[in-house]
Amino acid sequence: MSHNRKFQIPEDFFRNLHQYGTTLIDFKENKVPCIYVDSRRYDQIIRTVYGKKLAVDTVLNIYHDGRYVFVDIQMKFLNTGIVENFLLYANKMLSFFEALSKTGLIALAPNRSYSGNDLNIFMIQLPRREAAVNAFKLIKSNVKQSDEKDGLTH
Numbered sequence: 001m002s003h004n005r006k007f008q009i010p011e012d013f014f015r016n017l018h019q020y021g022t023t024l025i026d027f028k029e030n031k032v033p034c035i036y037v038d039s040r041r042y043d044q045i046i047r048t049v050y051g052k053k054l055a056v057d058t059v060l061n062i063y064h065d066g067r068y069v070f071v072d073i074q075m076k077f078l079n080t081g082i083v084e085n086f087l088l089y090a091n092k093m094l095s096f097f098e099a100l101s102k103t104g105l106i107a108l109a110p111n112r113s114y115s116g117n118d119l120n121i122f123m124i125q126l127p128r129r130e131a132a133v134n135a136f137k138l139i140k141s142n143v144k145q146s147d148e149k150d151g152l153t154h
Contacts, residue, residue, distance in 0.1 A: 017087050045082060056076065058075050064139075100126075
């Protein structure tokens with residue numbers, strides 16, 4: 001069963017954007033990108049992986065058209081059957097992907113409306129940090145091209 005998603009036009013991307021948001025968290029004096037997940041789904045993931053030796057294959061599928069840059073982050077929790085996809089609009093998230101390229105870490109946390117006392121964070125180390133570095137370079141160059149076409153500068 002393939003979990004690569006197919007998008008045809010910009011509206012397909014915008015319609016399928018991850019809805020719970022993202023943030024950067026402080027971890028050992030570094031900023032780590034964090035994706036908020038539906039709290040029930042977060043609990044399911046944690047219950048499934050708890051106490052198991054775990055590997056998470058993380059793939060960054062980058063889509064760009066000269067104006068928009070989207071990244072579909074796919075996480076396969078090996079030997080569990082869990083596959084999660086998070087489609088993000090990278091044009092507005094350079095700091096998120098820069099932090100990912102620097103730390104090689106990405107975190108999952110229950111969505112912000114979660115009523116628990118403590119914020120639970122599930123930290124994942126990317127198996128190939130250089131893939132995040134290359135992805136950031138590609139995202140940054142395409143966002144810059146997009147901004148130049150729109151008459152924007154940084």
